Amino acid sequence: MQKYKKNINLLLGAGILLLFFGMMVVSYFYTPYDVNSMDIPNKLQEPSKTHIFGTDEFGRDIFSRILKGSQTAFIVGLLTVAIGAFFGVLIGGIAGYAGGLLDEVFMRIMDALMAFPGIILALMLVAVFGPGIINTSIALGIIAIPSIARVTRSGFVQQKESEYVTAAKLIGVKPYKIMFKHILPNISSQIIVALSIAFAIAMLAEAALSYLGLGVQPPDPSWGRMLKDAQSFLISSPWYTYAPGGAITLLVLGLYLLSNAIRDIMDPRSK
């Protein structure tokens, strides 16, 4: 228990993540202003008591849009991680446990996938399937597969030679059960770390795609899109960028801190 309390990464990371998670939950029930209602006379107002992050070029409340934008961020992040985790663990697990030709084939496909710069691949996929939250998530999920598959594979390769696996084989436990009931729980910490990093990367990529206008489509608020819009007013209203930029930075930072903390805590050598 001691090491949980003393771990500042864990406290900060979990704190930040909880804060955003709370924001997301709240945004489903309440935002200070309607997210999409325009108020042209009050456009581009500086932060004040009525609009704590100011208003955008259509007079919409930025704070409300940041709140609502956290929904997008979480949906894209979770969906991406879900897709990446499912296929990554499956492919990595089979490759690592079966070994041989199957391993070679699967991992070379993963290498090929990795050879594309992630954002370019995402751009291509979005260009083919069209923009939107779901398509963006699928594209980012596909990009997340190789790194998760690699982590899973190396864990399986390491664990499959252990004597507890041999013991399970002798008893006659079926291969899929050995893979998912015996080995997987023993490498869950490595996989969780990989997933939290994938989560952070997905959020950054979503912001980047939306910034390029290919991610989440208006009027759905997205932090990346808000940054893009703010760009035009960088000189006249620099504060416009603070909120979306800060939100992205803070959430990604929180995820990295958390993944570091998880790795430290779950590493058996630190016990």
Add this chain to the structure above:
Amino acid sequence: MTKNKEVLLKVSKLKTYFPVKTNKFGKKPVLKAVDDISLFVYKGETLGIVGESGSGKSTLGRTILKLVEPTEGEIIFEGEPIQEQKGSKLQQTRNQMQMIFQDPFGSLNPRMRIEKIIEEPIKMHTNLSKIERKARVRELIGKVGLSEEALKKFPHEFSGGQRQRIGIARALAINPKFIIADEPVSALDVSIQSQVLNLMMDLQDEFRLTYLFISHDLSVIKHISDRIAVMYLGRIVEMGTKDALYENPLHPYTKALLSAIPVVNFEKKREEIEITGELPSPVDPPIGCAFHTRCPFAMDRCRHERPQLKNRNEAQQVACFLYEDSEVNKESSILEV
């Protein structure tokens, strides 16, 4: 002697070769981990396999369980050849043969509670209800000398000796007849070793188990075995009853091994044989007798011809040309009790 006992396991001309990766074209070198081994294991006895590391004793055990595919030869368990068995047929055989592992830290899944670890084989191979299974697990844990509180714990909460007891309980869960123990006590403290050995011997009496006990430790082997086979570089160089082998070792390698045991009794003079050098590589074993490179009695013949394991007297078999001509060393066999 064990002559009129029933044979449980017969291994004949068993070979296990592993391919070795090299860059050379054309030539495919193999590592001869088990090289032409034949032996019997009788019901209810303990056959000790002793040899230095790299002698192939663990591979022999694993090949018998078919964890490693044999390259050649036969494994006959209860009259049935199993070397070709696969799938559910093999599993039926394996249910009769279980294994106790060397590493008490690696052989139990760190993320499973003890209860689940012991229950797993019962769940897979019997039709017992949940309550009956729990009762069986409690019975087993008691048999190996642990309390029922242990069942709710995880492996890391136990010491090495306790974990080895859990491993034994798991091996016994589905009432096997034959247990291969691969260096089960070599990772334990000496004080714990004897406890685990005695437990294994008690369980052997109670459940009429047959052991194949693999170890590099001569005193451990002496304690538990009825008969002993000495392995060197994938071959059995000498095999015999415990008493005969310890009283009257025939093969120079066995003699050397036994003379290396420290003794307190200085009264009794022993023949001391020192061997030098390292174990040759099993990828490229010496031609002829595998031991000739280190044997103080090596003759010309040993460098060309491979000696076969032959009956030397009614209790011992030896693979050595020194005894080919059976009258030469008659005086040494007088010592036999």
